[in-house]
Amino acid sequence: xxxxAADATDSRTGDVRNVRTFAVENADYYEAEFEKIEGRxxxxxxxxxxxxxxxxxxxxxxxxxxxxxxxxxxELFALVQVGRGLWGELGADELERYNxxxxxxxxxxxxxxxxxxxxxxxGADAGQRIxxxxxxxxxxALEAATAANASATSILIFGLALFAFVKIxxxxxxxxxxxxxxLRWRSGKPEQVGxxxxxxxxxxxxxxxxxxxxxxxxxxxxxxxxxxRVTGGLFGDSWSIVEFxxxxxxxxxxxxxxxxxxxxxxxRFGGAFDGITxxxxxxxxxxxxxxxxxxxxxxxxxxxxxxxxxxxxxxxxFTAAALAYLAFMGLWELSMITVALIGAGAFLCVLIGxxxxxxxxxxxxxxxFAEPVLDFMQTMPAFVYLIPIIAFFGTGKPPGVLATxxxxxxxxxRLTALGMRGVPETTKEAALAFGCTKRQLLFNVELPLAxxxxxxxxxxxxxxxxxxxxxASLIGAEGLGALILESLQYAAKGQxxxxxxxxxxxxxxxxRIAQGVYRKKSGNV
Amino acid sequence: MARxxxxxxxxxxxxxxxxxxxxxxxxxxxxxNAAMDAVLSRNLSKADVLREFSCVVGIADVSFSVEKxxxxxxxxxxGSGKSTMVRHLNRLIEPxxxxxxxxxxxxxxxxxxxxxxxxxxxxxxxxxxxxxLPHRTVRDNVAFPLQVRGEPxxxxxxxxxxxLDRVNLTGYEDRxxxxxxxxxxxxxxxxRALASDPDVLLMDEPFSALDPLIRRQLQDxxxxxxxxxxxxxxxxTHDLDEAIRIGNRIAIMNDGRIVQIGTPEEIVTRPTDDxxxxxxxxxxxxxxxxxxxxxxxxxxxxPARPVNFDESPRAHLGSDLDHLIDIAITTDHVIVITDDxxxxxxxxxxxxxxxGIQGGKA
Numbered sequence: 102x103x104x105x106a107a108d109a110t111d112s113r114t115g116d117v118r119n120v121r122t123f124a125v126e127n128a129d130y131y132e133a134e135f136e137k138i139e140g141r142x143x144x145x146x147x148x149x150x151x152x153x154x155x156x157x158x159x160x161x162x163x164x165x166x167x168x169x170x171x172x173x174x175x176e177l178f179a180l181v182q183v184g185r186g187l188w189g190e191l192g193a194d195e196l197e198r199y200n201x202x203x204x205x206x207x208x209x210x211x212x213x214x215x216x217x218x219x220x221x222x223x224g225a226d227a228g229q230r231i232x233x234x235x236x237x238x239x240x241x242a243l244e245a246a247t248a249a250n251a252s253a254t255s256i257l258i259f260g261l262a263l264f265a266f267v268k269i270x271x272x273x274x275x276x277x278x279x280x281x282x283x284l285r286w287r288s289g290k291p292e293q294v295g296x297x298x299x300x301x302x303x304x305x306x307x308x309x310x311x312x313x314x315x316x317x318x319x320x321x322x323x324x325x326x327x328x329x330r331v332t333g334g335l336f337g338d339s340w341s342i343v344e345f346x347x348x349x350x351x352x353x354x355x356x357x358x359x360x361x362x363x364x365x366x367x368x369r370f371g372g373a374f375d376g377i378t379x380x381x382x383x384x385x386x387x388x389x390x391x392x393x394x395x396x397x398x399x400x401x402x403x404x405x406x407x408x409x410x411x412x413x414x415x416x417x418x419f420t421a422a423a424l425a426y427l428a429f430m431g432l433w434e435l436s437m438i439t440v441a442l443i444g445a446g447a448f449l450c451v452l453i454g455x456x457x458x459x460x461x462x463x464x465x466x467x468x469x470f471a472e473p474v475l476d477f478m479q480t481m482p483a484f485v486y487l488i489p490i491i492a493f494f495g496t497g498k499p500p501g502v503l504a505t506x507x508x509x510x511x512x513x514x515r516l517t518a519l520g521m522r523g524v525p526e527t528t529k530e531a532a533l534a535f536g537c538t539k540r541q542l543l544f545n546v547e548l549p550l551a552x553x554x555x556x557x558x559x560x561x562x563x564x565x566x567x568x569x570x571x572x573a574s575l576i577g578a579e580g581l582g583a584l585i586l587e588s589l590q591y592a593a594k595g596q597x598x599x600x601x602x603x604x605x606x607x608x609x610x611x612x613r614i615a616q617g618v619y620r621k622k623s624g625n626v
Numbered sequence: 627m628a629r630x631x632x633x634x635x636x637x638x639x640x641x642x643x644x645x646x647x648x649x650x651x652x653x654x655x656x657x658x659n660a661a662m663d664a665v666l667s668r669n670l671s672k673a674d675v676l677r678e679f680s681c682v683v684g685i686a687d688v689s690f691s692v693e694k695x696x697x698x699x700x701x702x703x704x705g706s707g708k709s710t711m712v713r714h715l716n717r718l719i720e721p722x723x724x725x726x727x728x729x730x731x732x733x734x735x736x737x738x739x740x741x742x743x744x745x746x747x748x749x750x751x752x753x754x755x756x757x758x759l760p761h762r763t764v765r766d767n768v769a770f771p772l773q774v775r776g777e778p779x780x781x782x783x784x785x786x787x788x789x790l791d792r793v794n795l796t797g798y799e800d801r802x803x804x805x806x807x808x809x810x811x812x813x814x815x816x817x818r819a820l821a822s823d824p825d826v827l828l829m830d831e832p833f834s835a836l837d838p839l840i841r842r843q844l845q846d847x848x849x850x851x852x853x854x855x856x857x858x859x860x861x862x863t864h865d866l867d868e869a870i871r872i873g874n875r876i877a878i879m880n881d882g883r884i885v886q887i888g889t890p891e892e893i894v895t896r897p898t899d900d901x902x903x904x905x906x907x908x909x910x911x912x913x914x915x916x917x918x919x920x921x922x923x924x925x926x927x928x929p930a931r932p933v934n935f936d937e938s939p940r941a942h943l944g945s946d947l948d949h950l951i952d953i954a955i956t957t958d959h960v961i962v963i964t965d966d967x968x969x970x971x972x973x974x975x976x977x978x979x980x981x982g983i984q985g986g987k988a
Contacts, residue, residue, distance in 0.1 A: 531757035534716055535771040535822070536746025545773070549761045 118287045124279075125295025134276045135283065152275030153268050159275060161304025164293025168278045169304055172271050177312055179264035184320035186257025192246030193322040199246060202239040206232050314342055363492050374493045381499040384448060388441040397433055408610070412617020419613065423606035432581065432603045439570055439580035440607055442498060446505035446566040451559055454510045458517020458558070459543070462551070468518060475511040483508060483572045491576055501578025505569040512561035520554025521547055556619040560612060567608040581607070643691035644826060644858040645698075645715060650688045650724030652710055652882075655681030662722045672881060684710040686882040688724070692875075695856045699873030701863055701905075707882035708862045709754075712828050715860060716749045717741055729825055746775045750819030750857075754831040756811045758803040764790065764814050765799040771822040789817035792851065809840035816848070820855070827859040834864060845871055866905050870894070870914060878902050890914050911983060912948040917941055920982035921963045921972030929960075935970065938962045943971065947982055954979055 116122070124131035134147045152159040152168075156176055160169030185191065209232040216225040286292035293300060321327040325341045367374070392400060401424050409417035427436045461468040486507055494500040524547050532546045548555075574582030581604050588597035653661050653675065661679035664670055665686075672683045685707040692698040702708045713719040714726055717733050726733045729748055736744060750771070758767050766773075768789050769782035777785075790799060793813040803811055812832055819827055832848075833841040849872060852859060863869050869876045870890040877887045878901075886898045894914045897903040921943075938959040941950060943966070953961055954976065961979075963972040974982075 525755075525757070527753060527755050527757045528759065530718060531751070531753055532759075532770075532774075534718060534745060534749075534751040534753075534828075535818075536742040536744075536774050538742060538774075541774055545770070546759060549759070552761075 147276040149275035153272030175267045181319040182260025190322040192249035195246035199242040378499045384445045392437040416613045443566045450510045454513035458514045462518035462521025479511045496577035498578045501573030509562045509565040513558035516558030520551025524550045645692040646727040648725040652684035653722045696874045697859045699861045699869035699876045701869040702879035706879040749826045750824035751828040752832040756815045768817045793817045829861045917945045917963045918943040927973040
């Protein structure tokens with residue numbers, strides 16, 4: 102074939118890239134088949150005997166590794182079914198049970214005979230009844246075993262049908278996969294050209310590692326014993342393919358080490374931990390004094406007015422309704438404790454999170470290190486860090502705030518960093534060109550431009566802090582969380598629902614007011 | 627006409643230069659200094675530097691000076707290093723080698739505070755993408771350089787108002803940039819650059835992102851302003867027409883090097899290489915070529931048949947082709963060119979004129 106439009110010439114090396122130079126072996130065949138595939142918009146029937154017969158091995162030979170893996174697994178699945186149908190002792194478990202019961206029955210009947218001989222008729226009758234019951238159970242087990250053995254045939258047929266189907270799929274799919282590989286290769290991706298012996302060897306190693314063990318595992322009733330028998334104890338008796346041959350020994354040692362480590366830290370840095378606790382307590386106490394000690398009408402009035410001024414009449418009405426709910430349910434004080442807890446958590450998150458976010462936004466390297474830590478803080482289940490928090494900080498509200506901090510801080514850090522990075526370079530450059538100091542740049546340009554992102558971060562942080570309320574109550578933080586924890590313990594459905602609604606309303610009020618502030622500030626009310 | 631004359635005067639008075647670059651190089655990359663040494667000692671090409679050091683030569687051996695009150699255009703295609711070059715003048719980019727003097731100060735020797743001071747007081751800059759602060763009103767955007775300088779609000783607003791009046795944006799003070807069209811935003815950018823009353827204006831492709839009609843309007847407005855304020859300006863553009871319209875002198879950059887510096891007329895009539903020639907090919911010469919560059923000196927003129935110069939119309943040395951054509955169509959005589967004193971110095975006949983229109987060559 103002469104050069105066609107489908108040929109590509111590498112601009113750097115001058116190599117001609119066409120089907121012929123790609124397929125090398127059997128080039129005529131592939132040229133014709135690819136033409137068929139490329140000439141049709143829909144599905145073109147293109148059958149590849151080599152791929153159908155050799156399956157995954159064809160894939161390895163042609164370097165079509167995607168094909169190799171897909172059909173390796175499909176063929177293996179079909180073969181497992183065939184193996185189970187042929188040699189799988191499907192009724193083995195039930196048969197064993199039957200034998201066990203039969204043995205039991207025989208023992209009992211022997212005993213009954215003894216009793217009868219001894220003249221204990223009542224005892225013998227009782228024994229006989231148990232033996233009869235066991236006989237029924239044995240019959241059931243035997244039936245199950247027979248049924249399982251009978252199903253072997255259908256499994257075998259299913260397996261064979263599946264295998265045939267996989268072969269057909271291989272034959273039809275191969276040229277499509279290979280054509281896609283050709284297109285990748287033509288656009289300069291490193292793909293194998295022609296047949297390769299080395300690839301076949303790699304593929305065979307893969308097959309040898311995967312197929313035999315898996316087939317044995319699924320077809321033989323006791324694979325470990327079978328392997329031990331076949332290999333003549335070459336790997337010893339304890340070697341197992343069913344379970345990883347390790348007990349709990351490593352785990353136990355490391356866990357004990359961990360315990361010792363935490364204890365050491367708790368003692369060594371006790372002062373620092375106490376200091377942190379004290380700091381959090383100050384913030385908490387301040388907020389609690391404001392929210393709880395202030396007479397409730399004053400707090401309610403200020404909150405509603407604030408909502409009105411900052412976020413408009415609709416939010417004010419909603420706020421009034423929500424506060425009324427809290428008051429009439431008698432949850433006012435608990436709610437205020439909760440809000441103080443969240444408020445302290447969110448405040449500290451923002452206080453620590455925004456400077457960190459600014460730093461991470463400016464320094465790529467710092468962010469690279471921080472990213473996994475932030476991921477860890479967000480994905481690690483809360484219970485895992487509750488344990489060390491108790492070890493270091495004890496129980497009560499400050500540790501609760503600390504747990505909130507760990508969970509709720511990542512969004513504000515991330516979004517601040519994102520916002521900082523989103524400030525256009527041109528804008529920063531312009532500010533510098535007018536003689537800005539770093540500080541002026543930060544406060545006049547970067548932070549205002551990053552503000553939308555930062556506000557989203559703060560919002561998310563507040564909402565995540567709220568979701569920690571119940572978990573924080575596990576380590577003794579009072580409030581609505583404790584109420585819900587209690588209803589969980591006593592299955593008090595109604596109490597749980599009312600408490601949950603109270604948390605929801607607290608969250609919504611805070612969220613709506615905060616969003617209102619932001620909307621007003623950005624000028625799109 | 628006036629332009630050519632003022633330029634002649636300026637060239638003779640070099641002590642007045644406001645900006646001076648001497649052999650400035652900028653090489654980007656982690657190994658820039660080693661690459662620089664190699665370039666100087668072994669005379670490597672741009673491609674060599676990229677291959678050997680994985681460094682990119684941004685600008686190469688750039689030297690020029692700009693005189694007080696001059697509009698100096700730097701023209702080049704994208705990637706030619708013109709934007710990189712202009713950022714050296716206020717040291718937004720540090721050069722790898724060379725000397726830069728602006729307003730008599732060695733810019734490279736300034737410490738951070740001094741540099742900020744120069745940027746805030748003496749050099750204004752206008753950017754291609756405006757780079758306005760979206761969260762501030764037009765007024766506060768214009769006042770930004772003054773705020774940076776620590777001026778009180780009342781003074782900031784007063785100056786800002788004056789600058790906005792100057793660019794015809796009176797009445798838009800309290801709008802936000804996003805509410806303005808592209809052309810208006812760039813006028814805000816210009817007002818901002820003028821707010822600190824700098825001695826030097828750096829304009830980095832200020833009108834490139836605008837549509838042609840608005841661009842022309844802004845060019846006119848800028849030239850009027852410039853004539854009034856007389857600020858020394860370095861004007862970056864990729865549009866030769868714009869450079870010719872605006873510039874007193876033009877520097878043409880290619881691949882980080884300046885290939886030619888000259889008045890618009892010099893660039894158009896005497897391009898130094900094919901690169902520049904390609905550029906000027908499509909440019910109309912009528913307004914750029916002047917009598918003095920095409921005329922035949924009067925004592926060398928060999929008439930085809932005897933002529934009497936007394937009947938010939940007269941034109942000044944600085945008349946452009948457009949004007950000479952106007953004269954030529956009214957008469958059959960050759961045109962006599964006179965100097966400032968009114969004395970006859972040269973002759974332009976029909977053949978000379980046609981050659982001039984064609985190629986700007988005598």
